[in-house]
Amino acid sequence: MLKVINFQSSAREELVNLKDEIEAFVGDSKIDAGLCFVYCPHTTGGLVVNSYLDPNTPKDILHEIDRLIPTRLDFFHTFDTPSDAAGHVKSSLVGVSAVFVIDDGKLMLGHSQGILFAEFDGPRDRMIFAKIIPG
Amino acid sequence: MNPMHPLVMIDQAKDLGKVMREQIKPIDRIVRNALTPLEYRSLHRVYTTGDGDSFHATMAAEMAFEDIAQITCEPMSAMRFLEYGVDYINTSFPNDTLVVGISASGGTKRVAQALKKAKQVSAKLITMAISGSVDGVVGQNADRKILVRIPDMGRSPGVRTYSASLIGLILLAIRIGEIKDRYHQTEANAMRHELIELADVADATYKANLNPAKEAAKALKDAEFIIFVGSGPSYGTALFSAAKIIESSGVVSMGQDLEEWAHVERFAYPDNTPIFIIAPTGKGYWRAVDLAKSAKDLGRRILAVVNSDEKEITRLADFVFPVIGGVREEFSPLIYQIAAALFASYLTEELGRNPFQTNRPEVLERMAAMFAAHRTPSEAGDNKPN
Numbered sequence: 001m002l003k004v005i006n007f008q009s010s011a012r013e014e015l016v017n018l019k020d021e022i023e024a025f026v027g028d029s030k031i032d033a034g035l036c037f038v039y040c041p042h043t044t045g046g047l048v049v050n051s052y053l054d055p056n057t058p059k060d061i062l063h064e065i066d067r068l069i070p071t072r073l074d075f076f077h078t079f080d081t082p083s084d085a086a087g088h089v090k091s092s093l094v095g096v097s098a099v100f101v102i103d104d105g106k107l108m109l110g111h112s113q114g115i116l117f118a119e120f121d122g123p124r125d126r127m128i129f130a131k132i133i134p135g
Numbered sequence: 136m137n138p139m140h141p142l143v144m145i146d147q148a149k150d151l152g153k154v155m156r157e158q159i160k161p162i163d164r165i166v167r168n169a170l171t172p173l174e175y176r177s178l179h180r181v182y183t184t185g186d187g188d189s190f191h192a193t194m195a196a197e198m199a200f201e202d203i204a205q206i207t208c209e210p211m212s213a214m215r216f217l218e219y220g221v222d223y224i225n226t227s228f229p230n231d232t233l234v235v236g237i238s239a240s241g242g243t244k245r246v247a248q249a250l251k252k253a254k255q256v257s258a259k260l261i262t263m264a265i266s267g268s269v270d271g272v273v274g275q276n277a278d279r280k281i282l283v284r285i286p287d288m289g290r291s292p293g294v295r296t297y298s299a300s301l302i303g304l305i306l307l308a309i310r311i312g313e314i315k316d317r318y319h320q321t322e323a324n325a326m327r328h329e330l331i332e333l334a335d336v337a338d339a340t341y342k343a344n345l346n347p348a349k350e351a352a353k354a355l356k357d358a359e360f361i362i363f364v365g366s367g368p369s370y371g372t373a374l375f376s377a378a379k380i381i382e383s384s385g386v387v388s389m390g391q392d393l394e395e396w397a398h399v400e401r402f403a404y405p406d407n408t409p410i411f412i413i414a415p416t417g418k419g420y421w422r423a424v425d426l427a428k429s430a431k432d433l434g435r436r437i438l439a440v441v442n443s444d445e446k447e448i449t450r451l452a453d454f455v456f457p458v459i460g461g462v463r464e465e466f467s468p469l470i471y472q473i474a475a476a477l478f479a480s481y482l483t484e485e486l487g488r489n490p491f492q493t494n495r496p497e498v499l500e501r502m503a504a505m506f507a508a509h510r511t512p513s514e515a516g517d518n519k520p521n
Contacts, residue, residue, distance in 0.1 A: 012319075073171070073172040073173040073176055074171075074172075074173065075172075078167065078168055078171065078172055079164075079167055079168070080320050081172070081313055081314060081316075081320045082172050082176075082314070083316075083320075084320055121319075121320075122319070123319060123321075124319070124321050125321075
């Protein structure tokens with residue numbers, strides 16, 4: 001069972017919480033137990049599981065990632081833009097997939113945990129795949 | 136060497152769609168790495184210079200730099216830049232000024248001199264050649280080179296080469312804006328895609344303009360003078376269009392700014408002088424409508440180069456050259472030039488002439504020597520040292 005979530009990011013860098021869409025997908029699937037595999041098919045975006053309750057937390061995450069990999073003008077990848085080049089590196093560091101446990105028909109997430117798409121070079125049209133593996 | 140065929144530019148115009156379809160991506164790849172991101176990011180102004188068609192291309196592309204890239208652009212003829220422009224450039228900061236020399240042949244002496252002098256005035260300036268041959272004197276005098284080579288179709292007044300120069304300039308403008316963060320790379324890529332899609336507009340416009348061009352040439356072969364008017368990028372198109380009439384048919388022609396026509400040439404005789412009004416949808420369109428009415432009242436024969444949906448100028452026109460499909464004003468010179476190339480060809484045929492006066496043996500002989508030296512016919516007679 002596969003779910004494709006299409007959306008558009010709205011800023012150069014942001015965290016987009018996809019928890020509600022993925023929880024609804026799990027609920028609609030009627031699968032009682034198994035795994036939900038979430039995958040981001042982009043090279044300037046990634047997936048982060050973290051708190052979304054205080055909007056300053058995503059800000060801190062993005063700010064610190066940006067501090068580690070600032071948008072410089074001397075990246076080797078110059079075909080696109082400096083922010084695109086930085087986005088590739090950031091995406092590599094945070095990763096593009098996450099696996100969640102399904103039990104009793106629900107995602108086993110901590111109460112403040114969100115499933116956050118990390119935009120590192122937006123705004124762009126984006127998509128996320130979610131696949132349920134019963135078991 | 137044989138005289139050029141009167142209709143040689145028709146094949147050139149027919150091929151424009153193919154040029155866009157096949158050449159935009161390869162040229163874009165060169166443009167992307169012509170400067171480093173740091174250099175692109177440092178730019179605050181661009182001077183563009185050339186002679187003949189290349190100068191017209193600079194005029195036609197000015198809006199792309201200023202509106203898309205949001206960077207000051209100063210187009211100048213090579214002579215003006217060489218003697219009355221480059222000495223007055225602000226050279227306070229390194230890498231904030233780009234000087235672009237355009238030469239289809241790569242051998243235009245004044246453009247080469249302009250680039251050379253720019254570097255003598257200040258090493259802080261970045262010089263760039265946009266050319267169909269970057270190994271010539273223009274490329275030799277430039278820090279960076281953008282090769283806009285297109286497959287050779289034989290000798291002709293430049294139509295495809297002009298388009299190649301325009302493509303190079305517009306892609307450069309898009310790249311500057313992209314790296315300067317005027318818009319996201321997805322928007323930049325959308326603009327590049329939009330340029331490629333103009334190939335279909337070029338093909339359709341070529342087909343739709345053949346008959347009007349033929350009919351207009353028959354009706355206007357008595358004209359001793361033909362004027363083209365346009366504003367913004369269409370002023371560049373007007374200059375280029377007039378050049379094609381002269382080069383191909385030998386009929387006296389000029390390109391003029393819309394508003395300037397209202398102040399000067401409207402008072403000229405004869406009353407029925409043909410006037411091409413080049414009016415794409417865009418900023419200057421409203422004034423073109425006004426002036427079409429004035430021209431009609433004066434008895435001018437009006438030839439409208441407008442979008443096929445256009446009504447106001449179309450209803451006043453004796454001949455309409457419709458552009459089939461939407462074109463943003465910044466890209467319009469790539470398409471709105473087609474009418475003149477076709478009209479000039481049929482006019483040449485009607486008058487029994489050959490482009491560049493190649494029916495005359497002495498002209499042919501001189502031209503053969505020019506081509507052997509990889510220079511264009513318009514550069515004939517220029518024997519001044521570099």
